[in-house]
Every structure is written in structure tokens, then in C-alpha cells.
Amino acid sequence: MSAIDLKALLAGAGNEHDRWARTINPQFVRVLHTIGFDRTWARADGQYLYDSDGTRYLDLLGGFGMYNVGRNNPRIRAALIESLELELPGAVQLGVTALPGLLAEALLARTPARLERVLFTSSGTEAVEAALKLGRAATKRARVLSLDHGFHGLTLGSLSANGNSEFTSRFGPLLPGFDRVSLGDLDALEHELRSEDVAVFLVEPIQARASTCRPPATSKARRPSAAGTGRSSASTRCRPVSAARERCSHSSTGVSNQTSCPSPSHSPAATSRSAR
Numbered sequence: 588m589s590a591i592d593l594k595a596l597l598a599g600a601g602n603e604h605d606r607w608a609r610t611i612n613p614q615f616v617r618v619l620h621t622i623g624f625d626r627t628w629a630r631a632d633g634q635y636l637y638d639s640d641g642t643r644y645l646d647l648l649g650g651f652g653m654y655n656v657g658r659n660n661p662r663i664r665a666a667l668i669e670s671l672e673l674e675l676p677g678a679v680q681l682g683v684t685a686l687p688g689l690l691a692e693a694l695l696a697r698t699p700a701r702l703e704r705v706l707f708t709s710s711g712t713e714a715v716e717a718a719l720k721l722g723r724a725a726t727k728r729a730r731v732l733s734l735d736h737g738f739h740g741l742t743l744g745s746l747s748a749n750g751n752s753e754f755t756s757r758f759g760p761l762l763p764g765f766d767r768v769s770l771g772d773l774d775a776l777e778h779e780l781r782s783e784d785v786a787v788f789l790v791e792p793i794q795a796r797a798s799t800c801r802p803p804a805t806s807k808a809r810r811p812s813a814a815g816t817g818r819s820s821a822s823t824r825c826r827p828v829s830a831a832r833e834r835c836s837h838s839s840t841g842v843s844n845q846t847s848c849p850s851p852s853h854s855p856a857a858t859s860r861s862a863r
């Protein structure tokens with residue numbers, strides 16, 4: 588079998604939007620065309636994207652996965668090349684190899700001491716699925732609590748904990764045993780936990796996916812372990828992301844021309860995975 592020649596493959600490419608629509612996701616391509624984010628991306632370097640005309644764009648997407656370290660990060664590229672060239676015995680099914688244990692040790696040296704083991708996954712939603720399974724297996728309880736507006740991923744377990752109907756509404760029935768409370772509503776949380784059937788409580792410290800939510804000010808004084816008596820439930824104040832983005836730089840999921848801040852409808856590209 589001949590080797591796969593990526594350079595030759597790419598040299599014959601073109602019409603990638605058509606191909607993407609035909610082979611991967613026509614609706615996403617329609618959205619890109621409609622909002623004017625249908626650039627042809629030619630190259631990436633750290634926080635910059637370059638289109639086929641050579642125009643450089645500052646990609647403001649960050650906060651998770653490889654976006655934290657930038658595209659084509661030279662140190663990561665070197666480590667990947669090195670690991671391939673070492674011809675390591677990866678993914679032995681009945682046995683262990685040196686590198687995962689060494690990497691786990693390095694990670695644990697950087698995390699709080701109460702974290703004692705590492706599970707390697709390739710996505711956030713896999714980590715959440717693992718937490719759901721581990722929590723249920725360890726406690727022999729079934730229920731999972733999460734917060735309204737929380738985002739935990741798009742596989743079915745994570746989606747069942749997702750508190751945003753725009754992500755979940757078309758995929759029911761979701762898994763049983765999942766309930767939500769509002770951010771900052773400790774009375775509701777205590778009420779749910781008192782039944783002692785909750786295996787897992789999932790919390791995002793920052794609910795960046797669906798909205799900008801702040802717990803009510805009164806919750807600052809509360810301690811989660813305190814028994815609740817006579818407290819009134821204050822509601823969480825949420826500002827839709829769309830409103831936050833309109834204040835310029837549409838930063839959490841977008842790409843912005845570094846010299847200007849065009850209105851969202853004219854800006855060049857977004858890579859929100861929720862839209863894919």
C-alpha cells in the first residue's frame with residue numbers, strides 16, 4: 588500500500604466548503620455562508636489564523652483543549668514527532684508501558700494531593716462520562732445533579748446533565764436520574780442532597796457556554812455544609828452570550844480581525860463547536 592501523501596492530497600484540494608457540506612455537515616456550511624464566516628483558512632500559527640489571501644486574524648477562542656497553547660505549538664509538535672519517531676509500544680491492551688505512567692506522574696505533581704490517579708481522555712465530554720460512571724459505581728447511587736445553564740459536553744451522558752435546552756431538546760429521551768438546580772441556590776442543592784441518593788454533582792466554576800451567570804449576592808455568605816433554615820431562594824442573574832458578544836470582540840467563540848472589531852454579522856469566522 589502506498590503512503591498517504593498529505594501534501595499531494597491538499598495540493599488537489601479546493602472548494603472545501605462544498606466538500607464539507609457534501610461529506611460532513613451541510614447545515615454548518617450554510618450557517619458559515621449566511622453569517623459571512625466562510626473564509627478559506629490556509630495556515631495557523633499560535634493565536635493567528637491566515638486566510639488564503641494571506642490576511643492574518645487574531646483567533647480569540649481560548650480556554651480549553653489546544654486553544655490554550657495555540658495552534659501548531661512548536662513544543663507540542665516536537666513532542667509528537669519525537670514520540671512517533673521513538674516507535675513506542677502504544678495502546679498495549681494487556682500490559683503497561685512507560686510513557687503514560689511518566690506523564691501521569693508529571694500531571695499529579697502539578698495537581699492537589701487529593702487527586703491520586705489520572706484517566707487520559709481526548710475530550711472534555713469523555714472526562715464527564717468517566718466522572719458519571721465512577722460516581723455511580725463508587726456510591727451505588729443513581730442520581731446526577733448539575734446546574735441550570737451548565738454545559739458538560741455533547742455525548743448522551745454529558746448531554747443529560749446539560750442545562751441548556753438549545754443543546755438538548757432534539758435528542759430526548761435523555762438518561763434518567765439527572766436533575767438540575769440553579770447556580771447559587773444552596774437551599775435547592777441541600778434539598779436534593781438530603782435525599783442521599785445523589786452520586787455526582789457537576790459544577791462549572793464559570794458557565795461560559797450558554798450565558799454569563801452570576802449567583803445572587805447573598806450566596807457569598809453561605810456555606811454549602813450549613814443546614815438551611817428559612818433561607819429565601821434568590822434567582823441567578825444570567826446574561827445571554829449573544830448580548831455579551833455584541834459588546835465587541837465576540838471573543839469566547841470567535842475570530843476577530845486584529846485591526847478592527849466588525850459587527851458579528853460581518854466578522855470572518857467562528858469555530859464554536861456547538862455550531863458544528
Ligand SMILES: Cc1ncc(COP(=O)(O)O)c(C=O)c1O
Pocket residue numbers: 651652709710711712713715738739740741791796860
Ligand atoms: C465546561 C465544559 N465541560 C465539558 C466540555 C466538553 O468538552 P469537549 O468539547 O472536549 O467534549 C466543555 C467544552 O466546551 C466545557 O466547556
